Amino acid sequence: MKVLLRNPDREIVLPGRRRVRELLQELQMIPETVLVIRGRELLTSDREVGEEDVIEIRPVISGGVR
Amino acid sequence: MKCRKCGGSAAVELRRHNTAYCADDFLAFFRHYTLETIRKWKMFEKDEPVLVAVSGGKDSLALWDVLLLERYDTTGMYLDLGIHDYSKASRAKCERFAAERGATLQIVSVAEEVGGAIPEVRTVTRRPTCSACGLSKRYLTNQAAVSGGFAVVATGHNLDDEAATLFGSVLRWQEDALGRQSPVLLASHPKLARRVKPLFRITELETAAYSFLRGIDYIVEECPFSKGATSLLYKDVLNRLESQAPGTKHAFLLGYLERARPSFERDRAVTLRECIRCGQATTSELCAFCRLVDEVRHKAHTAQRPVSGDP
Numbered sequence: 370m371k372v373l374l375r376n377p378d379r380e381i382v383l384p385g386r387r388r389v390r391e392l393l394q395e396l397q398m399i400p401e402t403v404l405v406i407r408g409r410e411l412l413t414s415d416r417e418v419g420e421e422d423v424i425e426i427r428p429v430i431s432g433g434v435r
Numbered sequence: 436m437k438c439r440k441c442g443g444s445a446a447v448e449l450r451r452h453n454t455a456y457c458a459d460d461f462l463a464f465f466r467h468y469t470l471e472t473i474r475k476w477k478m479f480e481k482d483e484p485v486l487v488a489v490s491g492g493k494d495s496l497a498l499w500d501v502l503l504l505e506r507y508d509t510t511g512m513y514l515d516l517g518i519h520d521y522s523k524a525s526r527a528k529c530e531r532f533a534a535e536r537g538a539t540l541q542i543v544s545v546a547e548e549v550g551g552a553i554p555e556v557r558t559v560t561r562r563p564t565c566s567a568c569g570l571s572k573r574y575l576t577n578q579a580a581v582s583g584g585f586a587v588v589a590t591g592h593n594l595d596d597e598a599a600t601l602f603g604s605v606l607r608w609q610e611d612a613l614g615r616q617s618p619v620l621l622a623s624h625p626k627l628a629r630r631v632k633p634l635f636r637i638t639e640l641e642t643a644a645y646s647f648l649r650g651i652d653y654i655v656e657e658c659p660f661s662k663g664a665t666s667l668l669y670k671d672v673l674n675r676l677e678s679q680a681p682g683t684k685h686a687f688l689l690g691y692l693e694r695a696r697p698s699f700e701r702d703r704a705v706t707l708r709e710c711i712r713c714g715q716a717t718t719s720e721l722c723a724f725c726r727l728v729d730e731v732r733h734k735a736h737t738a739q740r741p742v743s744g745d746p
């Protein structure tokens with residue numbers, strides 16, 4: 370699968386199927402800090418993603434003074 | 436994972452509520468929770484003009500979206516910080532958001548009001564960038580509200596922002612900051628507008644999910660000056676706790692507001708007066724914003740003048 374990461378924008382390719390929860394663990398990301406997006410849908414941690422998928426992992430944390 | 440309401444496929448999991456919702460039911464939950472916060476904390480009434488401070492980010496645009504959908508009387512205000520491409524992009528997002536909804540957006544420029552944009556302020560003063568930026572935001576949104584006849588300024592601060600601020604204040608026992616922290620700051624002077632944070636019970640994950648599901652085109656990139664900000668470190672620590680014990684951030688913040696804040700608030704009696712130059716409310720003769728303006732103009736001027744001995 371193709372995984373798009375942000376800030377800075379970059380792309381990685383991973384083989385095989387896995388649950389979103391496992392994908393985030395592999396990438397050492399905390400589920401509370403990212404949206405996992407496939408096309409126009411948001412994926413919860415129990416959803417499976419596979420070889421053919423393009424997944425965006427979008428951070429939700431803003432810093433500095435708000 | 437199934438939606439708690441309709442049993443359909445869930446789009447958003449809310450571990451702190453031990454539940455999950457599909458896209459439509461999550462949007463309904465988000466709106467309901469925001470409106471409940473506005474009512475419960477007596478933030479503003481439906482017919483009261485509200486100035487919504489928008490940055491182009493997910494939180495403030497989500498807030499404005501909810502208020503527009505619910506037909507509150509709102510005007511947006513974008514503060515152009517002049518941070519290169521970041522400000523250009525975030526301003527364009529706000530302008531497009533307002534245009535698509537037929538909403539009114541005011542734009543105020545830091546460069547015009549302070550005498551230099553934020554990158555220049557950063558260069559010519561020794562102040563931390565976030566501190567000068569925060570001061571300008573508070574002052575200029577208040578000024579726009581008071582001069583425009585708005586009794587209320589609403590900002591997009593969320594649960595993560597507020598919990599991180601509280602965490603920082605507690606770590607250093609900053610009693611003044613603890614006494615000030617509240618989702619509603621009442622106008623304690625005729626030159627001060629009420630400041631409210633209707634999203635303070637909603638996490639950043641939830642505001643991002645709302646904005647995404649509503650198709651709001653918000654700026655995902657971070658402010659280039661926020662890199663290394665302590666607020667990000669505090670958020671990271673709190674999110675690590677949250678992932679092991681869902682509900683921690685909510686319990687920390689709401690517990691403070693309900694049980695501990697009153698004692699810090701009691702100790703904080705300040706006398707406000709009007710700044711001798713701009714007339715805004717302040718505790719000193721010349722307000723902090725006017726002092727910042729002086730510093731920027733003086734140092735920018737000095738930097739341009741040849742030093743003694745130069746040809």
